Amino acid sequence: DIVMTQTPLSLPVTPGEPASISCRSSQRLLDRNDGNTYLDWYLQKPGQSPQLLIHTVSFRASGVPDRFSGSGSDTDFTLRISRVEAEDVGVYFCMQRLEFPITFGQGTRLEIK
Amino acid sequence: EVQLVESGGGLIQPGGSLRLSCAASGFSVSSKYMTWVRQAPGKGLEWVSVIYTGGSTYYADSVEGRFHIYIDNSKNTLYLQMNNLRAEDTAVYYCTREVGSMGYDPWGQGTLVTVSS
Numbered sequence: 083d084i085v086m087t088q089t090p091l092s093l094p095v096t097p098g099e100p101a102s103i104s105c106r107s108s109q110r111l112l113d114r115n116d117g118n119t120y121l122d123w124y125l126q127k128p129g130q131s132p133q134l135l136i137h138t139v140s141f142r143a144s145g146v147p148d149r150f151s152g153s154g155s156d157t158d159f160t161l162r163i164s165r166v167e168a169e170d171v172g173v174y175f176c177m178q179r180l181e182f183p184i185t186f187g188q189g190t191r192l193e194i195k
Numbered sequence: 196e197v198q199l200v201e202s203g204g205g206l207i208q209p210g211g212s213l214r215l216s217c218a219a220s221g222f223s224v225s226s227k228y229m230t231w232v233r234q235a236p237g238k239g240l241e242w243v244s245v246i247y248t249g250g251s252t253y254y255a256d257s258v259e260g261r262f263h264i265y266i267d268n269s270k271n272t273l274y275l276q277m278n279n280l281r282a283e284d285t286a287v288y289y290c291t292r293e294v295g296s297m298g299y300d301p302w303g304q305g306t307l308v309t310v311s312s
Binding site (some may be wrong): 106116118120122124128131132133134136137138141143163175177179183184185187188189 | 230242256287296300301
């Protein structure tokens with residue numbers, strides 16, 4: 083199974099400040115058949131279902147503010163928030179969809195200082 | 196508007212069976228890859244199963260042979276038949292759809308399954 087490792091697991095941030103979450107996979111996530119790298123980011127706000135933020139490393143989902151960005155390649159990926167807002171609190175998960183079983187990172191809990 | 200609504204969760208004894216439903220609106224469940232993901236209380240996300248548009252199905256090792264994913268086109272609904280339930284199956288179960296390379300979106304609100312005597 084592909085192991086997904088996120089750091090940090092807890093992230094206190096002052097509003098207006100940037101934030102960064104790292105996700106490392108135990109194998110490359112590039113699909114050589116179609117050229118896509120199947121790494122997504124999801125946010126689970128308190129009491130809510132997960133929601134898609136970023137798909138295939140760097141593509142923002144519809145309606146996601148442009149303060150969210152994703153980057154990376156091979157096995158190292160990063161989610162960045164340029165200026166954290168109060169509504170960004172929750173748990174952020176990275177996920178690989180390259181092969182079964184689909185696997186998630188442990189989650190990073192972002193809280194406001 | 197694309198929407199997914201799960202139902203069917205509840206309290207069930209170990210060894211029992213339960214069927215979860217995921218009613219879709221705004222699209223046809225047979226046209227997308229449909230997936231179940233679960234989340235044990237206070238824990239992270241665990242992929243459970245997927246059904247492809249051609250009918251192929253895949254399962255996590257932890258549920259293989261006990262769970263069965265299928266769709267009913269006439270009801271535009273995704274199902275998860277869960278048999279021989281164990282305490283470790285206790286979780287909120289979410290359904291979601293995969294749109295090509297574009298990730299899992301949207302997710303339903305989830306339905307809680309509690310396996311306990």
